[in-house]
Amino acid sequence: MSMTENTATSLNAAAANSAPTQGGALLSARDIEVAYSGKVALSGVSLDILPNQVTALIGPSGCGKSTFLRCLNRMNDVIPGAKVSGEIMFDGHDILGADIDVVSLRRRVGMVFQKPNPFPKSIYDNIAYGPKIHGLAPNRDALDVIVRDSLERAGLWGEVHDRLKSPGTSLSGGQQQRLCIARAIAVKPDLILMDEPCSSLDPIATARIEELIDELRERYTIIIVTHSMQQAARVSQKTAFFYLGELVETGETDDIFTRPADKRTQAYITGRVG
Template sequence: MADQTQVGAPSAENVESAKVKMRARDVSVYYGNKKAIDEVSVDVFSEYVTAFIGPSGCGKSTFLRALNRMNDTIPSARVEGTIELDGEDIYSSGMDVVQLRARVGMVFQKPNPFPKSIYDNVAYGPKIHGLAEGKTELDAIVEKSLTRAGLWEEVKDRLQDSGTALSGGQQQRLCIARAIAVDPEVILMDEPCSALDPIATARIEELIDDLRGRYAIVIVTHSMQQAARVSQRTAFFHLGHLVEYGHTSDIFTNPKQQRTQDYITGRYG
């Protein structure tokens, strides 16, 4: 599988000056005896939004969950290879998984606000991680997070209302606010717009663009148009393999692999 490593590990001359935030090498994920991911190597850069695309069941969400050890919650799951965050192996025995998931936050496909107030949804993480010394500091974190998530102006007068009473698009932005409230370094988004209408989707895409540069962002999407709009790097997965990884413009206009070309042009998927 040496060719897969070459595909996923950009050479020094084509990464420009971008900083590698997460580095995955030869990562395989198993569910019992079934291999869902086969020796995938990818670099995630601080300055970029990275999109994972590919047909349903190709392994892109499985690989995304490996980046913050969400697969640990599945008893049959096993991960091989190495994934590093700032050079530290996230699967090492000394890694605090709770702290890892604060540093590498996750926004899921379906909005999942806690059955709490809007305020408490955002304040929950900073409270349990001890990021605020008092209510004034906590208030500031909540306001800043909701502002960055593009939601503050819509909810500032009803912070005690239930988060579940918001619209779907607002709930997803609340979940993004909740993720960034603990000051993460990476945000993983697993098809964050798939349950939303086009207007709410556009708001989330604008938000992703606003957040780029503050956080390394990785998004799994079924929409090639969305990947083209929001990302700077794109990885194409097929049948558990990483077929091609590079600058988004190159993947969509000048792919190196025939399988990528076939998927982009709609011959399968």
């Protein structure tokens, strides 16, 4: 299928190709509705994601922002009873379509989770696993290059270059999360989804990740779910506010935080709701 054919071309181009679909958007979601065992968690969400920007999804707990995020790489497929409807156009295809190969989709749409989840393997193997299964490295040297490259981009190379063989789980929480980011980068995705990546980290490690997100924006498009409005304000260019399973408002981050159009947004960012 074209999805797999595109893999080859997008490989080298990485984010640069980011073939804009509609109005320059890398990805556009239309009328997304998600129900878990018949209970609607999210409805009527339409959102365009622009390339090389950080989009923050904010909102109180249970508002559907993580649910929306998990639609974008079909991770909701894993949850029994989850039903997703609507349309998400990415690179000319509706990724919710039945004919989509989720494996190639997830190669192009990476994900970083709330809690760092490195594999209980060596640091090297953590990074090398993705490229290996996708056949991105023709030989050992190429794999070494990818590992080094990914760790450098995740700002971890300096800290771990002399102990690539030690287990990924032996790193500190912040390092583990950067390892997970490096693991996501290693398969050369176009889009990286981050689901509250700093929620289990201390302020210093959080600051480190936030810097990293800003650097990564040059090559990748990033969507980040966060509970911290300060974080959203610091790292994102676009912000989308979710409330009770709906997308209330979306726009430039500066506008959302200074001149929110909707009363509910204003209530949330001023701390009256949530």
